[in-house]
Amino acid sequence: MSDADLPALAEAARRDLPHILEDLRRLVESETPSHDKELLDAGLDDIEAWLGERLGAPSERVRHAGGADGDVLEVLYPGEAAGEVLLLCHYDTVWPRGTIREWPVSIVGDRFNGPGCFDMKAGIVQGVWAIRALREQGARVPSIRFLLNGDEEIGSPASREHVERAGLRADVTLVLEPSRAGLVKTGRKGMGLFDVTATGIESHAGLDPEAGASAVHALAELVPEIAALAAPERGTTVNVGVFDGGTARNVVAGRAACQVDVRIQDPEETARVDAGLAALAPSDVRVKVEVTGGWNRMPMNPGPATDHAFGLAREVARGLGEDLGQISVGGASDGNLVAALGRPVLDGLGAAGAGPHSRDEHVSVGRTPHQVALVAGLLARLADR
Structure with a gap:
């Protein structure tokens, strides 16, 4: 034409x-x-x-x-x-x-x-x-x-x-x-969509706080580690977009979860980010952490x-x-x-x-x-x- x-x-x-x-x-x-x-x-x-x-x-x-x-x-x-x-x-x-x-x-x-x-x-x-x-x-x-x-x-x-x-x-x-x-x-x-879930032990926050293991506290402790997986110099960004957990003000939280958005320009970054998420471990060993989701699109x-x-x-x-x-x-x-x-x-x-x-x-x-x-x-x- x-x-x-x-x-x-x-x-x-x-x-x-x-x-x-x-x-x-x-x-x-x-x-x-x-x-x-x-x-x-x-x-x-x-x-x-x-x-x-x-x-x-x-x-x-x-x-x-x-x-x-x-x-x-x-x-x-x-x-x-x-x-x-x-x-x-x-x-x-x-x-x-x-x-x-x-x-x-x-x-x-x-x-x-x-x-x-x-x-x-x-x-x-x-x-x-x-x-x-x-x-x-x-x-x-x-x-x-x-x-x-x-x-x-x-x-x-x-x-x-x-x-x-x-x-x-x-x-x-x-x-x-x-x-x-x-x-x-x-x-x-490229884009990775991950969910990080913490499972703790519920207890009464006033009567028996030491018996509990707060999933909210543990996950909040891990959020800076998640955010630190970003590497802007490599084109990698990390955003914790949603955080929720617990059932009541006076209950040591038994569960908490956050949603994580990861963007990468270099395909090789997937292995580093995966390893970082897999290594997440709260200081309170009674709280268990599970990472689900994965890479939705490559760059x-x-x-x-x-x-x-x-x-x-x-x-x-x-x-x-x-x-x-x-x-x-x-x-x-x-x-x-x-x-x-x-x-x-x-x-x-x-x-x-x-x-x-x-x-x-x-x-x-x-x-x-x-x-x-x-x-x-x-x-x-x-x-x-």
Whole structure:
């Protein structure tokens, strides 16, 4: 596809921007919290119906049951060129049922604001409108597979096998997660999710305190040791995000637990962190400590194939009148799962905006046509490989 076609793609996206925003409003107002199976099912039903309205019937369609988590929808739209590109998206959000009533969608100036708009329903919408723009231009594209999962925000427990299988089949995976200030994410940290549980001996805090062994005291003693496993110089961070325990003020606590989030850039850090967690031992030997959980995602570090894909994206961006940068970020995504298989991944090709997981979450209205055209141009460029 020649550079001369790229401005036409951007112009088509600018022309269609009102419809793009209408579609984004539709998806945002259909709430899909990660832990609400009823709303996830209804939301995916609506997304599938909307896909049919905008793109027509796919050549392949399968909906994988997610059990207690959101289902996974795969649809394939055949292309004229060889190969297959995976557009990887999640439709679940961190926002609980009823959020849309207290925080309705608003568009003020350049900001489209609403729960889940930036992370990442705008990416889904932009992917669909990129395909529509390409069809209008008559551009050759590879076959395009959408995979939409409803459990990414909780670690993709049900969808992981489907994401990995689709990623292995694809020549390139494009993750439509939000961008970082317009930059493509070519690197992401790996993530470990651990639970540390202390079991002590309950007793009356006033009448018989020495008979007890406080799990709360023991675990609090260990939290600094857990935090000390961080090694910022190696890209490793550790956060104890939740701590709870005990039953009453006047009871020596029999149980306490904390939830630990570990992020790594270097895969070799897994062994060091594992050893550190395994070595946790409170000074009161009567308290037993158990560590559960594990590594949810390995780091996404760019290699030659990803570098080549980024080079193509940068060529497209130049054809749209801008230079495209890349960045490595601390957050993980389903892109990590595909990258761990040695497959090329470009992440952060979705919305421009800011505020994920906050009430400031918003999509830049003015940048949306550019983001649509960038994905469209990259899909067409991949047909020339």
